[in-house]
Amino acid sequence: MIRFVIFETAAGPCGIVAREDRLVASYLPGLGRRLPKRLRTDWPDAAEAPGLLAKLQAAIRAYFAGRRVSFNVKLDLSDYTPFQEAVLRACHRIPYGKTASYVDLARAAGRVNAARGAGSTMARNPMPLIIPCHRVIRADGSIGGFSSPEGVKEKLRMLALEGVTLDETGRFSLGAHVQRQRRATVAV
Numbered sequence: 001m002i003r004f005v006i007f008e009t010a011a012g013p014c015g016i017v018a019r020e021d022r023l024v025a026s027y028l029p030g031l032g033r034r035l036p037k038r039l040r041t042d043w044p045d046a047a048e049a050p051g052l053l054a055k056l057q058a059a060i061r062a063y064f065a066g067r068r069v070s071f072n073v074k075l076d077l078s079d080y081t082p083f084q085e086a087v088l089r090a091c092h093r094i095p096y097g098k099t100a101s102y103v104d105l106a107r108a109a110g111r112v113n114a115a116r117g118a119g120s121t122m123a124r125n126p127m128p129l130i131i132p133c134h135r136v137i138r139a140d141g142s143i144g145g146f147s148s149p150e151g152v153k154e155k156l157r158m159l160a161l162e163g164v165t166l167d168e169t170g171r172f173s174l175g176a177h178v179q180r181q182r183r184a185t186v187a188v
Contacts, residue, residue, distance in 0.1 A: 001019070001020070001047065002017060002018070002019055002024070002043055002045060002046040002047070003017070003018055003046060003047050003048070003049035003052050004016065004017045004018075004039055004043055004046045004047075004048060004049065004052065005048065005049055005050055005051075005052040005053075005057065006027075006035055006036060006039065007057050007060075007061070008061075009029060009060060009061050009063075009064035009065070010061070010064045010065045010066075011029040011064040012029030012030070012032055013029060013031070013032065013033075013035050014026070014027055014028060014029055014035075014060055014064075014129075015027035015035055015039050016052065016053055016056060016057070016060075017039070017042075017043055017046060018052055018053055018076075019076050021053075021074055022073075022074045022075060022076035023053065023056065023073050023074065023075055023076060023127060023130060024076045024079075024126065024127075025042070025043070025126045025127060026060075026126075026127045026128060026129055026130050027039065027128075028128050028129060028148050028149070028154065029064070030148050030149035030150040030154050031149050032149075034149075053073060055072075055073075056071065056073045056130075059071055059072075060129065063129065063161075064161075066161060068096050068097070068162075069096070070096065071129075071130045073130065075088075075089075075092070075127065075130070075131070077089070080121075083109055083110075083111060083114070083117060083121075084121045086108070086109035086110060087105050087106070087108075087109045087117070087118045087121040087122070088121060088125065088127075088131050090104075090105045090108035090109055091105055091122065091125070091131050091132060091133055091135070091136060092130070092131045092132070093108075094132055094135045094136070096132075096162055097162040097163050097164055098135060098164075099135050099136070099137050099159070099164060099172050099173070100135060100136055100137075101115075101136065101137060101138060101139040102115040102116075102118045102119045102122070102136060102138065102139065102144070103115045103118075103139045105118040105121075105122070105136065106118040115139070119144075119145075122136055122147075123145065123147045124147075125147075128148060133146070134146060134154075134155045134158040134159060135159070135162075135164075137172050140171065141167075141169075141171030141172045141173065142171060142172075143155065143156065143172070159172070
């Protein structure tokens with residue numbers, strides 16, 4: 001059964017969707033009042049469940065209140081190809097306050113020359129913030145894109161919240177080393 005909840009944070013309303021106890025989607029605050037309609041459009045058969053993944057709701061609230069958190073939740077990535085799943089899991093391992101490039105994600109997924117594929121996967125990230133695609137930048141340190149309602153503006157705001165800032169050249173430093181891990185050993 002698919003369930004969802006919309007809840008308030010310091011940045012605005014967020015939403016999460018789960019299948020059993022596994023997260024399948026999350027929604028950032030940029031949708032504002034449009035969030036309920038978007039959620040119902042994306043998940044027409046989902047039932048509302050206010051207490052859904054209560055610890056995750058608390059962690060998301062803490063994040064947008066400016067506290068350092070890690071998101072320990074089971075992810076349901078069953079709808080993705082093995083490469084996409086590997087990219088999403090690699091992104092999930094980028095630490096708070098660090099950045100990695102699309103090349104880093106492709107390498108961690110076992111396909112060194114697939115940076116564009118990694119970028120395409122990030123553009124369709126089903127769980128922004130939980131799978132922190134805002135921490136993924138271009139290999140040259142430039143911001144790259146962000147497929148959220150507020151776009152790059154929201155990405156910059158989230159990075160700033162984590163203490164990630166531009167250097168004197170207007171670029172970000174690549175600070176995370178995303179290691180390749182075998183799928184069977186990745187615990188999320």
